Amino acid sequence: MKKKLILAFLLSSILLQLPLGSGGAVCAETAAAGKVSFLYFNDGHEINPVVDKLGTRGGVARIKTLVDSVKGDKIVAFGGDLGGGTLFGGVFKGLPMVEAFNRIPIDLANFGQHDFDAGTANTLELIKAAKFTWVSSNLIGKDGKPFGNVPHYQIYEKQGIRIGVIGLTSAMDTTTQDENVKQSDVIESAKAAVEKLKKEQKPDLIVALTQEPVQDDKLLMQAVPDIRVVFTEEEAEEKSFVYDFDGTGKRYIFSPQGNMGSIIRLNIGKAADGQVTLTNEILKSDETVKEDDQLAALAKEYQSKLEQELSKTIAVSESDLIYGDNHESRFKETAIGDLIADAYRDYYQTDIAVANGGGIRSSAAKGNFTLKDAKSILPFGNKIVVTEVTGDMVAAALETSVSAVDKLAGGFLQVSSGTSYTYNPTKPAGQRIEQVTINGKPLNKQQKYKLALSNFMYTGGDKYTMFGQAKTVVGANEALTDVELLVAYAKKIGTIRVKAEGRIIVKGFADIPSDHWAVKEIYELNRLGIFGGVDDARYAPNQMVTRGEVIDYLAKALTLDQKTVLSQSGLNGLNPKEPLTREEMALMMKWTYETRTGNKLGSTEASPFADDALIADDAKAAVTGLAKQGLLNGRPGNLFVPKDKATRAEISHVIWTLLNL
Known part of the structure; x- marks a missing residue:
């Protein structure tokens, strides 16, 4: 177990990309000085x-x-x-x-x-x-x-x-x-x-x-x-x-x-x-x-050799099987996750089958589905074993599955047909699962179920330690690998027709857990219809936001038309498709503050931030005045980083703060 030590100093990172140097094999003898x-x-x-x-x-x-x-x-x-x-x-x-x-x-x-x-x-x-x-x-x-x-x-x-x-x-x-x-x-x-x-x-x-x-x-x-x-x-x-x-x-x-x-x-x-x-x-x-x-x-x-082995067609897919640029299989249901879990369940005829999202490593395009596609999707060759488990173990496994979705942990579970669950990422880890059904019935914690899963998880990988007392039905020595089962299932069905069907419901945003620094502001603005997620399960708090998007959010928040916001907020004349910088965010905040309170905000003093000299002259008064009012925070190291892009979480925080003046 890793030691938890607290570093009392800031460690700097320097990205070096220098010109090409030279290299060679090691000599055991001492060379010239x-x-x-x-x-x-x-x-x-x-x-x-x-x-x-x-x-x-x-x-x-x-x-x-x-x-x-x-x-x-x-x-x-x-x-x-x-x-x-x-x-x-x-x-x-x-x-x-x-x-x-x-x-x-x-x-x-x-x-x-x-x-x-x-x-x-x-x-x-x-x-x-x-x-x-x-x-x-x-x-x-x-x-x-x-x-x-x-x-x-x-x-x-x-x-x-x-x-x-x-x-x-x-x-x-x-x-x-x-x-x-x-x-x-x-x-x-x-x-x-x-x-x-x-x-x-x-x-x-x-x-x-x-x-x-x-x-x-x-x-x-x-x-x-x-x-x-x-x-x-x-x-x-x-x-x-x-x-x-x-x-x-x-x-x-x-x-x-x-x-x-x-x-x-x-x-x-x-x-x-x-x-x-x-x-x-x-x-x-x-x-x-x-x-x-x-x-x-x-x-x-x-x-x-690789191309020769893998080029054979084993099925035809009617749609793209998307792993996801944002690792969707690690926080929500995906069609490709459904396909894999169904392959495990179909072969072993179990009550439940699960596939860890971190084991899904690639997408496959619509059309001919080849051995290469199957092996690209599941390159690890994990053995899929069968075990008899209690409903308690299933519940514990699902809690582990969703305990680190905000970190895109690989242990997130895709589930087979007949199984569904709902989780709420705003609740503390260990208390996030709200509803589980198996074959149309609520999970019975005392009942025994047959479960197909990777031997990696069964033996404690990805923190799945709840199976210690489970009964092994098909052990690793007799089991087939994940890719063998996927290939067998694809050959059996011939035509792959899969789409996400509601097996996993996310109540909230997977990347905004209960301890996120802006959790209250994000969910309140979402409830009011002012600021939504980037998809049905993800908020992307660290993603940059464009000036045009901010104008739209402000207009909704202040119940004003976008032209008024654009002309008066300090963003007029700037490309709305470009990212909003933090010093532009300060100008926007200053206008909103003055509009809502009727008070003028500004200061001729230096801001409290260590990089004050980097703030543009036309934004200094806004940064200083807002900081004095406690309305504007810096980033670690007492830095304002004025030219950095404002993030979705930061914009959510400032809009909510200004709405509640």
């Missing part, structure tokens, strides 16, 4: 470059080119997740990536939780196939030793600098687990590994490769001061991040771009006084990087 390059990349689900709305990035052939371009002594490290999680990973289970990494070559790798998606036996095959070293400081095998008998740490000595590396993995509850692997506490394991490393190797620099969120990395660095550098998992597909942990340039957290979109290059030197020095840059693996010919051929070969 100079620096050592530590090259790190992560998130290797796809052997080919990823092409999407963000552009082109990644691919093993480009990573090879970048590594080869760095001359001199270097250590090449991969941070984890080379199997599972995508269609390619689901079909080939990581082995092609190991083959490619052997050819780059890399020196060491940490485990990501997706490296266990195909089970521990497959992970052991990945270890066996690797010519590089896997390292883990907190994953323990059944025998009490590090999983797969990999080392607790690795030590490198180059240019007279001793560099120790540890590996840490979290979120193992989101992958396939069995008794052969156990996740130990990250921070306690790090402390033990660091002490062992210091005692046995006396390193000049300690580096941690982690698979956990950056906020947890910050807690790790606070708890283990001997760790100077953390290379962690991706925070975003489009950006790389460099965090100067304490603002001194001596301790860093590095998060490269997702899908191998970049390599972090850390240059490690040693000053005359023995102090280790660090500098860094980002090497982007985009379309400007020439692909290595041999690895490009390897990637093409595997892509061809």
Whole structure:
């Protein structure tokens, strides 16, 4: 269980996107005097470059080119997740990536939780196939030793600098687990590994490769001061991040771009006084990087194998099966979720079947439905087991399902035909389910039901811990995988005709829970018909809002026509389709305040915000006057950020505040 530590200081993030650098394979011998390059990349689900709305990035052939371009002594490290999680990973289970990494070559790798998606036996095959070293400081095998008998740490000595590396993995509850692997506490394991490393190797620099969120990395660095550098998992597909942990340039957290979109290059030197020095840059693996010919051929070969296997048509779909750009399957009913849950129930003939929304990873277009579509939708290959459960267990599972919908948690449950439930996100977690029916009857908490679900959830994944006393009817050894059941069902029905039919009812907005800072204002404005959601279950509180939309909301709130609001609110002459900035929001608020109260609002003094100098001259009086009246708040760090886009939640808050003057 992660420790809850409170950081007493603000940690700044700096996005670096620097020109292309250089790379290469590690040498065990000491080279000429100079620096050592530590090259790190992560998130290797796809052997080919990823092409999407963000552009082109990644691919093993480009990573090879970048590594080869760095001359001199270097250590090449991969941070984890080379199997599972995508269609390619689901079909080939990581082995092609190991083959490619052997050819780059890399020196060491940490485990990501997706490296266990195909089970521990497959992970052991990945270890066996690797010519590089896997390292883990907190994953323990059944025998009490590090999983797969990999080392607790690795030590490198180059240019007279001793560099120790540890590996840490979290979120193992989101992958396939069995008794052969156990996740130990990250921070306690790090402390033990660091002490062992210091005692046995006396390193000049300690580096941690982690698979956990950056906020947890910050807690790790606070708890283990001997760790100077953390290379962690991706925070975003489009950006790389460099965090100067304490603002001194001596301790860093590095998060490269997702899908191998970049390599972090850390240059490690040693000053005359023995102090280790660090500098860094980002090497982007985009379309400007020439692909290595041999690895490009390897990637093409595997892509061809993938296409041959997956191109067969198994059914025809009368409509698009949409996963959703906003992860809809993680907070409301979707047609694709209905289809999957129905496939499980149909095969096993159970009372209920559920599918976790986080396991649905892709959409499928109208028309021919192929094996490729099925495997893209369900790439993890989870076993679907059958268990006999009580109604109490079902109720507890549904509460868990909706406990973190505002965070788009993957455990949200899509349900099969015959089952329905209603949840209210404005209630506290654990009290959100309001109504459940099974086969047209209210859920009976004492009755026994047959339930089909993934073995991942049945064994406690995604916090589904309520099935400990349930009776196993079809266990994992006999069960088929989720994609096998989906394929079988699609073949059986021939024509896929599905649409959301009211199995899941959301009373409110899934992303506005009871503890949201603007919950009262949002729901009151929605009740009055002034400000609605972006769809039937989502408010999108952090989404920007256009000037035209704000004019419409204000006109409704003040019962004025839009022309009057536009001409008098300070927004006249501005493009109504452009986002409203926070300083424009202040001008709008000032006009509304004066209109409703008849009092003039303004001040010649500086605003109370630390970035007062950035506020436009024509907005300063509004910002200062509103702040003095307690009507306008800043953002964290006592900043007003005047040029930032105002959010839907912020606009809801200010309109409600002004309506209640």
